[in-house]
Amino acid sequence: MNILHISPYYPSLETNHAGGVCMGKEIESLEKNNKVYILTFVASAYDRKLAALEGKEHYKYVVINKWSRIIHILLEPFLPAYFAARTSYRYAFKLIYCMRKYNIEAVHAEYSSMGQYIWLIKKIFPYVRIHLVEHDVTAQSYERKKESSKGFRRWYYEWEYKKISKQEKYYCRKADRVLTFNEKDCRLLKNIYKLENVQVINPYYGIDDIYADSLEKKRKAEYANVCFLGQMGREENHLAAQRLIRIGYKIKEMIPELNIYIIGNQPLEELKEEQNEFIHITGFVEDVDEYLQRAQIAVFPLILGAGIKIKVLRSLALGIPVITGKVGAEGIDESGEVISLAETDEEYISNILELIKDEKRCLELSCLSQEYVKRNFDWGKSEEVLRRLYERE
Structure with missing residues (x-):
């Protein structure tokens, strides 16, 4: 045809x-x-x-x-x-x-x-x-x-x-x-x-075979390494990144080793100005998976947008534990089977701290997330x- x-x-x-x-x-x-x-x-x-x-x-x-x-x-x-x-x-x-x-x-x-x-x-x-x-x-x-x-x-x-x-x-x-x-x-x-x-x-x-990809790109998660992924020229991603940065400053007081990576092209100047010793605004990168694989967790504090979030799916498929709210989880895992659900800043802080400190839970979620995506998507x-x-x- x-x-x-x-x-x-x-x-x-x-x-x-x-x-x-x-x-x-x-x-x-x-x-x-x-x-x-x-x-x-x-x-x-x-x-x-x-x-x-x-x-x-x-x-x-x-x-x-x-x-x-x-x-x-x-x-x-x-x-x-x-x-x-x-x-x-x-x-x-x-x-x-x-x-x-x-x-x-x-x-x-x-x-x-x-x-x-x-x-x-x-x-x-x-x-x-x-x-x-x-x-x-x-x-x-x-x-x-x-x-x-x-x-x-x-x-x-x-x-x-x-x-x-x-x-x-x-x-x-x-x-x-x-x-x-x-x-x-x-x-x-x-x-x-x-x-x-x-x-x-x-x-x-973006991944044809989850398990083959995992063998090719071994997880090299670094302690207290948190990431956000998105096209940063979009309003919903810009606002979510700013929110994560605000949350990050509160967590930094409790976990000095914290690093936050905001990954994605076309970040606004307002966002670039937030960069410092622990806030990293990457702009466009050739291989987003390189950054994702180093993240201990991926956090998406979205409040705007609609439809399924491919960045959430990709993170789960790569075995990265995800924290997000109803906007980020909709159409993927709204009941919180593998996603750690949060809505308020306090809930995000609590969930981030819990996962950063619990390596065993992170490893468990990594396996469960890949299985979930493979089974459902x-x-x-x-x-x-x-x-x-x-x-x-």
Whole structure:
């Protein structure tokens, strides 16, 4: 089957953000039984460089930057800003061109923002199947931003939330099938948008064989070494990192050996200024696993965001004990079977101290975490779903 994969970010197993890697794995699986063409946006210098290096003929893309996104948002005031940033006539023209040139039979769309192109596809190519992958429920993400904000910001997020709820519902209902990365999001979409066409696939957390990887990269956990992983240009990760740093200062008084590593590209200057002898802001690193393997525990004090957190899954898969709250654990382990759950700063402090001081418990959680991820999030399930989804009728 000829499939067109459309996405708002460059999809590749080599890119530096979890969503892009997950999309890259989907494409790899789809290519086993189909001919897959890719149309995407390139918004960063890193992805532009990656696109040039990979040089794949069946990859088409539109380059956008901060200013073009702002212009798109201003030109589409009634669309949510998150969606309007990926509104592009150039992209629409290339989409139609690819559909005709490659005789596309099905479209695999990533993220709710790409749902805005469904009406165009359906209008010109009414018999083409469209499957939309909801990496998270965007409306829930903005609802949390609204609830945690005050003043003008709260008003802004309230306005965006209303627009997103309307548009996301419309896009999901127009798609022939909606895919989510966890049962929680599946239930949420069914409840708030009254959808019946929803199916769950497992997300790809970047490791093909947990046990082989563990043999290749032995855990070298260092005492009182705590890490946080994320794309630091995102508001939810920036705020969580700042919170972990505040918590870290209190723990430092009790455990002088404490080191905190904030791992991820595009940290804001405000965060860089926090760096000192025990707070380490790495910025972009070639191999995040190198830092993760040295961590005694991974801590994710998230209060914003929605959907499954790939960084939490990856940490668990590598055998790193994880402490996080309901936002970080949702869709993964909300009952706390292998994750140490915490909500308040005091709970985070208590759990961090307990694990740092209990090496035996850390080792136990390391084994349990890997088994849990292997049992519940194996990529083989996703491959089978994708294979059946694109079988010729």
